Amino acid sequence: MRYGQSILDLINHSSDHMTAEQIFLTLKEQFPAVVIATVYNNLNNLYRQGQIRKISMEGQPDRYDKHTRHDHLICCRCGKLSDIMISDLTADLEKQIGCSIESYDLKVQYLCPACREKETP
Amino acid sequence: MRYGQSILDLINHSSDHMTAEQIFLTLKEQFPAVVIATVYNNLNNLYRQGQIRKISMEGQPDRYDKHTRHDHLICCRCGKLSDIMISDLTADLEKQIGCSIESYDLKVQYLCPACREKETP
DNA sequence: TCTGTAATTAGAATAATTCTAAATTATAGG
DNA sequence: CCTATAATTTAGAATTATTCTAATTACAGA
Structure with missing residues (x-):
């Protein structure tokens, strides 16, 4: 390589x-x-x-x-993708699912500040 | 249509x-x-x-x-996709992010029972 | 029935990604 | 240092999912 x-x-x-x-x-x-x-x-x-x-x-x-642990925030209007750090859900997920997990992937859709601006005139 | x-x-x-x-x-x-x-x-x-x-x-x-609210479980070995219902994270996410969200998408990777079977001989 | 709009068809086009075969580069052993 | 083998890269064709275009059909209202 x-x-x-x-x-x-x-x-x-x-x-x-x-x-x-x-x-x-x-x-x-x-x-x-x-x-x-x-x-x-x-x-x-x-x-x-x-x-x-x-x-x-x-x-x-x-x-x-x-590869570092973090989650993603995506604007549902313009599609802009950014990083966020939400508290680690692993333990919680394992408890709810009832077995150990490998990893998880969390994407949050929201209206980003720039698009919210345009929304309300 | x-x-x-x-x-x-x-x-x-x-x-x-x-x-x-x-x-x-x-x-x-x-x-x-x-x-x-x-x-x-x-x-x-x-x-x-x-x-x-x-x-x-x-x-x-x-x-x-x-469209009903639910999350997804994906086997990291065979790729099999299934539905799970994890408790709703919306309120928690909004608190952590500091603004209201549109929706979110959670995929959990794990080793499905069938694949775990093959893993341990 | 006529007319206009929306949905469907057929098939070409596009775009992301993978594949193949040949060439190049790196590596290990003598 | 030289050679053989393996791994990587190149070039470009192939594949696949999806979209687009133009022509056709269906359908609702006048």
Whole structure:
């Protein structure tokens, strides 16, 4: 994985939730010969190894994210995605489900401040 | 929407989380002339009207689900998706985020009983 | 019955992602 | 240092889910 570390750094040091294409374009600045299939290969490897997260959002290309525990806030008007930290639900979920869980994924839909602004004139 | 009600019934009366193609194949039994673009049109309409939910899962076609409040359990080994009812988190989330939310989406990854069986020999 | 709007059909188009085969690069052993 | 083997990358074709376009059909109201 010649590019593995660069891609991992990119994801870890950016607060955006980049698509494979955005990662590809950024990486290309430093390594002009790189090809998008290589980016997908590396992303899939990093993902399988549990080093990054993948965010699937309806009708959009997948986005890649750091692996640290956090949740997501999505504006239901403009689609803007941001990070939030909600208290860890694991123990609670395990109690309710009745067995141990691997992980969970929480997305909260809301109206972001910018869109709320436009809403009320 | 000639097929809207049929599609809605299909989704509401099935415990599966069907893809557009599965819905199309089922609908075709009753209406052989129907075409998959029509199924997508109707699903998109029902979705925009808030009558059904859409579940995006990584690397898989979207699945459609009834709109009643519930959460999802996904086996991290075999990918099997099932419904669970976790206590409503809305009030808690609003308190933590500090504003009102539209909705949320909770997916819990675990090892399903069948896969746990195979795990421990 | 006529007319206009909305839904459906057929099939082409698009976009994200994966696949294949060849070429290149890295790695380990002698 | 040289060679063999393995792993990664490249280029570009292929795949798949979904959307789009244009033509056709259904349907409701005048």
